[in-house]
Amino acid sequence: MIEALDIHVTGIVQGVGFRPFVYRMAKKYLINGWVLNAADGVNIHAEGESRLLDEFVIELSENAPAAAQVKEIELKEVPLQDFDSFEIRFSDDAAVQETTLxxxxxxxxxxxxxxxxxxxxxxxxxxxxxxxxxxxxxxxxxxxxxxxxxxxxxxxxxxxxxxxxxxxxxxxxxxxxxxxxxxxxxxLSLAWRPDCEATPGEDFPTRGAGDVSSDELPDGWRIAWGKTRETSDALIARAVELLCAGQVVAVKGLGGFHLVCDARNAEAIARLREGKRRGGKPFAVMMANAEAARSVCEVTPEEEKALSDPARPIVLLKKRRGVAFAAGLADKLPELGVMLPATPVQLLLLHDFARALEQMGVPEPPMLVMTSGNIHDEPIV
Ligand SMILES: [Zn+2]
Ligand SMILES: [Zn+2]
Known part of the structure; x- marks a missing residue:
């Protein structure tokens, strides 16, 4: 029997791919009607075979996109309107959109x-x-x-x-x-101070302060852009070389800069501590995945789940016995703060750093100190 339902879904269901997901499920279960963002969630009008409608509603709650959080699904039987397709509708009501989470x-x-x-x-x-x-x-x-x-x-x-x-x-x-x-x-771009030899190579068109339109560079600084895959890769390669040489690189992430150095290099850590004016507080590290973290720390299944959360929290893990950590990283503490990469730039850095370590005959998975780019107690840059 063909039936019609009005479905109201609440929770975090906007900006997370929920409407296209509803669209795909409607196609899968031969459902006609529409989906539309509402003030407090998403509204769906669904018409289809009653058995398929049931399965459609179950999918909405059980297989929603990873970033979505379905709080509640309200169902109401309504008269059939005989739609012959399913469409994603767009609200032109500004009030609806402005209350969106x-x-x-x-x-x-x-x-x-x-x-x-x-x-x-x-x-x-x-x-x-x-x-x-x-x-x-x-x-x-x-x-x-x-x-x-x-x-x-x-x-x-x-x-x-x-x-x-x-x-x-x-x-x-x-x-x-x-x-x-x-x-x-x-x-990507790579910028460096006048006293730092970070230039990615002779062939790179680099520019100084004054002729860079969108970025204000301090006096004497230079900048290079990676507008193609080759030049972009060359900038990452240069950053990896600097990290291997014990330098500190500021890497722009989501919402601010991280100051980054090789977490196995005590001199680099000391340099970073000095720059940050951060006495003896421990640093957190970024590692490629839970398996890499397991090589230096104990990781329980709950901790592994926390590490992979889309919010990418720093998780305090118990240091593995017998593993030597660089002086100045997290001295005298039984735990180390570990996080997994959250951005493609971080994924590329860790991947290429691992390859560089391999080439140097260092079999350990890469471990980078990642600390917010701010002076102690000041806001993030
Ligand atoms: Zn494009
Ligand atoms: Zn993605």
Whole structure:
């Protein structure tokens, strides 16, 4: 029997790929009607075979996108309106959108991480890869409603291929506001002080303060841009060389800079401590994955789950007995603060740092100190 339901879903269901998910499920269960953002969630009108409608509703609660949090699903039987397709509707009611909860920034998802390291993907090693399930949200928003024009992505008009993904309800990047690629999106840059030999090479066009339009560089600083995969990779390679040489590199993450150094190099840690004016407080480290963390710390299943949370918290792990840690990292403490990478730039850094260690014959998984780029007790830069 064909029936119709009005479904109201509450929770974090906007800006997390929930409407395209509803669309895919509607196609799967041969359901017609529509889905629309509402003031406090998402409204769905669904018409279909009653048995399939039941399964559709179960999917909504049980298989929602990773970043979504379904709080409640209200169902109401309504008269049939005989829709002959299912569509995603867009609200033009500003009041509806302005009360929308904005999602927090989300760590790079597994699908994007796989594309990042797939040589056949067009975003292979693109340092700002993201999708509806991951990437920056809160950090890039200037104003509501949340669409590209009111984010810091407004200066990066999408190329044809990104625009096609953005418009396709069956694509993982449907309405992903920060959707970008090497062709149309932001690029890496490396800037260095006059007294630091960080130049990535002779062939690099570098510029100094005064002729850089969007970045204010202090006197004497130089900057190099990685606008292609090759030049972008060269900048990461240079950063890895600096880390291997015991230098401190400031790496822009979501919402601010991290000061980064090799966590196995006591001299580098001392240099970082001096720069940060941070006495004896322990530093947290970033490692590639839970398995890498397990090589130096004990990791319970609950701790492993916490490490992989999309919010990427620092998790205090018990140091493994017999493992020697560099002096100055977290001396005299039984625990070490560990976090996993949250952004594609961090994934690339750890990946390439691991390769550099391999080439130097160091079999240990990379471990980087990642500390917020601020002077002790001052706000994050
Ligand atoms: Zn993703
Ligand atoms: Zn693009």
């Amino acid at each position: 904005v999602s927090a920034d989300l760590a790079t998802c597994d699908d994007c991480a796989a594309e990042l390291f797939n040589p056949n993907d067009r975003r292979f090693r693109y340092p700002f890869i993201n999708c509806t399930n991951c990437g920056p949200r809160f950090t890039i928003i200037d104003a509501l409603p949340y669409d590209r024009a009111s984010t810091s992505m407004k200066d990066f008009p999408m190329c044809e291929r990104c625009a096609a993904e953005y418009a396709d309800p069956l694509d993982r990047r449907f309405h992903a506001q920060p959707d970008a690629c090497f062709e149309c999106g932001p690029h």
